[in-house]
Amino acid sequence: MSVEEATAAAAVGSGAPAGGRVLVAMSGGVDSSVAAALLVRAGYEVVGVTLRLWGGESDSGCCSVSDVDDARRVAQQLDIAHHVFNFAEEFDRQVVDPYVEAHLAGKVPNPCIECNRHLKFDHLLRRARLLGFDRLATGHHARVVTRPDGRRRIARGADAAKDQSYVLYMVGAEVLAGLMLPVGSLDKDDVRALAAELGLRTAAKPDSQDVCFIRSDEGRRGFLSARAELHPGVLVDAAGDEVGSVPAVELVTPGQRRGLGLAGGGTHRYAVEVDVPARRVRVGTAEELLVAHTDVADCVWTDGTPPAASLPVLVQASAHGPVHPAEVLVGVVAADEAATGVGDASPSAVVRWREPQRRVAPGQSVVFYDPAAPAEVLGGAVVAR
């Protein structure tokens, strides 16, 4: 794709007159660099901002200094103003602390989704409006589409392998009215080619990996053990017999097979249920992981309200995982909820799978796509248990 085509595509669907003011969240990566560049070329008045989220050490140095440097240097190349907003306190409170707590409660949280929910598309958006910007842009690989009736939705990015619509499911109509995703209609290769063509210094910068606040040398375990006490747990089979042990029950994910220390050969055995308070993990066969329905909480719908009480959807349960048909029963509480008392948020919906599916770990998000328009997001929720 040429620079001209990409520039035109960047402005498409924005509904904003050229010359309007756009605040671009610049992470220091190639995607948001190109996003900013395309908006500048399309005639918008662009201001770049980098969020200082994690104040501790990371793979890119303390306070992610090198990423901030990259963002600032790209902004200089584009001759746009660049600011740094210090959201470290909010990030700790709304992303990091809940991340630790969720693990201690036996859940597998997705901090990137919570960061989008609380920081980028709430705190930053409100900040942008306060500062006089009615438009916010990011470098996500997803698109904002406008339906024939004028309503907007998040849709999958053009590059299926890089699609980030999954982590944007919480973006509602009100946010979509002012959101621009300039690289969503580009393949990643095109993004890099454009960055190179425009001479942006981030053109060859590797994609970011994993959770930004966890250093690769310490890992999830090192991070959590520095902030909370992790406990050894026992592995038991269906009969309740002890078959092994793990050093930290909080780090076991339902569906996990590797790292349980179980001998290979024969039938693979998986973590089927993780009971953190009892420090016990039940292991079993792949068949035992299959569930007919999944209780979810914190449902959000792009249009604000669920489209129907019972809604056919395509469900994606991980960032780049497959989609499976299901039905969302909104407002349904599982029959055994009161009896078990499990979960700290009451499920606000039940996902009834068309075919039994492998369990999705509590804390993970499930995202609902429209069967009639499979690229488009209807909403999503967090698995309760």
Added chain:
Amino acid sequence: MVGRAPAGSLGGMDAYLDHAASTPLRPEALAAVTSVSAEVCGNPTGAHGPARRARRVVDEARDAVAALCGVEAGAVVFTSGGTEADDLAVNGVLDAVAERTGGHDHVAVCSAVEHPAVLEPVLHRGGHTVRVDHNGRVDLDHLDAVLIEHGDRVAVVSVMAANNEVGVVQPLEDVARIVRRRAPDAVLHTDAVQAAAWVDLAPIVASVDLLSVSAHKIGGPKGAGALIVGSGVAVAPRLRGGGQERGRRSGTHNVAGIAGFGAAAQATLAARADTAARVAALRERLAAAVTATVPAATVTVPAEVPQLPSILHLCIEGADSEVLLFLLDDAGVAASAASSCSSGALAGSHVLAAMGVAPERAAGALRLSLGWPSTEAEVDHAATVLRAAVERTAAFGAAAS
């Protein structure tokens, strides 16, 4: 007569109110930096004509800086700036004492509101801080107590002449009296980086052994500064090498920068009292306008407390410094809040924390600092823009809640 900043140096801002961070080059300094850069190629330590020219530039600047500080030329040790001067004072004295005694149990003491250039080296070497009162003035009783407790182990005490964030002036003569009584062997240092443009340094230098100044806070270029070293004060070098500055600071002189420093020192000294009076009046005008039109703003250091004429520090209730600075910048007003971390993000203020300012008040901190070229028009514009920014913030806050 108000001097003018070099054309374009204020980046097109309508009001530059961040002179405490850096003030524009004085025309005399610009001329000196330009002509020396163009015309003087020698290394001052050489033995030929061009070297002698360079040496003369450095020595004449030394005279000018000495005059500004009220000392003999031989007391001036040129450094790369205020931070290096502060580092040389703290670490250089600790190193000298360690070399003399052969031990390493000596420490430094400083006020809790020092610039990081002092605070960090002091803490890095296991030193102690002295509390300040709610106006940021050193708690003399606590200084007394700290010195009694650590007595002969204290090698150096550092208390700034004036604070860079809130502008409060420290009672250095009282500090000196206590230090001489409780720790007679200790060296007393003052960071006069902020004070030098505004106050007579002679009485200060008479009370202390070491004094730091920086060129770019008085209208000179960045990258030059000096530590004034009193006679007989032992300061071990931090940079060893060619033995420049009588062995106290090796490294080829920043000749053009030092020339600009000297020119700025001369210009500052010639007009200091007049400039201070004029800027004090501007500050009053700004304070009056802000307190009249921004009810949420309180002046952090009350008028009766000794302070620099140039800094108006405000805490604006319900506001966020980051938001205010953005809105001000957008409207052509350059200001600042607390210091920034290495990523460029605003960090919390250790000065306000030491003064006991509640975090929610400190969150709306704003420093408006004036300088030699400041004008009434800038001050009036800033007051208008600040009012609009605070009102916008309040309106959004009300809408959110």
